[in-house]
Amino acid sequence: MAATILVVEDEPAIQELILYNLRSAGYIALCADSAERASAMINDVLPDLVLLDWMLPKMSGIDFARLLRRDARTKSVPIIMLTARVDESDKVAGLEVGADDYVTKPFSPRELVARIKAVLRRRLPEVSDEVLDIGGLRLDPTTHRVTLSDEKEATQPREISLGPTEFRLLHFLMAHSERVYTRAQLLDKVWGDHVFVEDRTVDVHIRRLRKALEAAEKDDLIQTVRGTGYRFSTRCEVNAS
Numbered sequence: 001m002a003a004t005i006l007v008v009e010d011e012p013a014i015q016e017l018i019l020y021n022l023r024s025a026g027y028i029a030l031c032a033d034s035a036e037r038a039s040a041m042i043n044d045v046l047p048d049l050v051l052l053d054w055m056l057p058k059m060s061g062i063d064f065a066r067l068l069r070r071d072a073r074t075k076s077v078p079i080i081m082l083t084a085r086v087d088e089s090d091k092v093a094g095l096e097v098g099a100d101d102y103v104t105k106p107f108s109p110r111e112l113v114a115r116i117k118a119v120l121r122r123r124l125p126e127v128s129d130e131v132l133d134i135g136g137l138r139l140d141p142t143t144h145r146v147t148l149s150d151e152k153e154a155t156q157p158r159e160i161s162l163g164p165t166e167f168r169l170l171h172f173l174m175a176h177s178e179r180v181y182t183r184a185q186l187l188d189k190v191w192g193d194h195v196f197v198e199d200r201t202v203d204v205h206i207r208r209l210r211k212a213l214e215a216a217e218k219d220d221l222i223q224t225v226r227g228t229g230y231r232f233s234t235r236c237e238v239n240a241s
Contacts, residue, residue, distance in 0.1 A: 002026055002027055002028050002127075003027050003028065003048040003049060003120055003124070003127040004027070004028040004029075004030065004045065004047045004048050004049075005022055005027050005028070005029050005030070005047060005048065005049045005050075005051060005116065006030045006031075006032065006038060006041060006042065006047035006049070006050045006051070007019060007022070007029060007030065007031045007032070007051045008031075008032050008033075008034075008035065008038040008050060008051065008052045008053055008056065008061065008064070009031070009033065009051070009053045009082065010033040010034065010053065010055075010056055010057060011053075014053075014105075015031050015033070017109060018051065018109070018112070019031055021109040021110075021112065021113055022113070022116075025113045025116075025117075026129075027116075030045070030047065033056075033057075034056055034057055034058060034059070035056055035058065035059035035060075035061070035063070035064035035067075036058065036059065038050070038064065039064075039067075042068075042074060046073065046074070046077065046192070047077060048077070048078070048120065048124055048127050049077065049078045049079070049080065049116060049119060049120060049124075050068065050077055050078070050079045050080070051080050051082055051112075051116070052064065052065060052079055052080065052081055052082060052099075053081075053082045053083060054081055054082070054083035054084075054085055054090075054094070055083065055084070061081060061082075061083070062081075062093065062094065062097055065079055065081070065094070065097045065098060065099060066097050066098075068098075069097060069098040075098075076123075078100045078119045078120065078123045078124065079098060079099045079100055080099065080100060080101045080102070080103060080115060080116065080119060081094040081099045081101070081102045081103070082103050082105065082107070082112075083102070083103075083104060083105065084104065084105040085104070100119045100122075100123065101115050101118075101119055103115055125175035125176070126171055126172040126175040126176070126189070128141070128175070129141050129142050132171070132174045132175065133149060134174055134177055134221075134232070134234065135218065135221050135232075135234040136148060136149055136216075136218060137149070137160075137170075137174070137213075137216075137218055137221065138157065139167075139170060139171055139174055141171060144167060145159060146159070146160045146162055146167065146170065147159050147160065148160060148216045148218065158216065160212055160213065160215075160216055160218075161212065162209070162212050163208065165190070165191075165205050166205055166208050166209045166212060168190050169186070169190050169205055169206070169209055170209055170222075170232075172186070172189055172190050173222065173230065173231065173232035174232050176232070177231075177232050177233065177234075178231060178232070178233050178235070179231060180225045180228050180229055180230070180231045181229050181230060181231065182228060182229040183199035183200075183202040183203070183229055183230075184199060185229070186202050186229070186230065187199065187201070187202060202230070206222060206224075206230060209222055210222050221233065221234065
């Protein structure tokens, strides 16, 4: 699934350049020309990454980054600072408030996109377009296909049919293999933090996902951790079922 990137930049020419290159790279790109407008947009849609200019009207980018890191809802959203400041002390200040990377102006659009991909790959692997191959399952986010891989067999890989929600759920769990997530966390990460549905909705889709994987004898990769939630794991644990 395409990552949503919020560009907070007040110079129209730079806005246009960044938005064009982000959309050409397949991202969903939103734009705000001030911290105040960005805050309102984030209240409606939580982005996967914020590209934040240092010099903004009224509230600076560095102060806005501090606010994002103090808010429980946005504290883990990756931030890349974009600025003409080149002094080492400025870079250190940007990183100390919680920025994940620091890009100086003028910049190469290709380098900027590469930096964004690197941060997303590191912080949010579930929005990356990298192919995942774990436990005999191969998930390709670009083609939206899940196949059963077997290095011993020379036959064509067997495709496993999944609904869109089950695909997103599997993608997230595979991207964070071995980590346990509660139902509430999965609702936030897979459905979105502004989607209000019951926790048991996760159970329904987990059952559908397991049923789809059962024909390939891979349903045991989706494990229930009693009293906690779910995980994707190739290990057999006594407390999982």
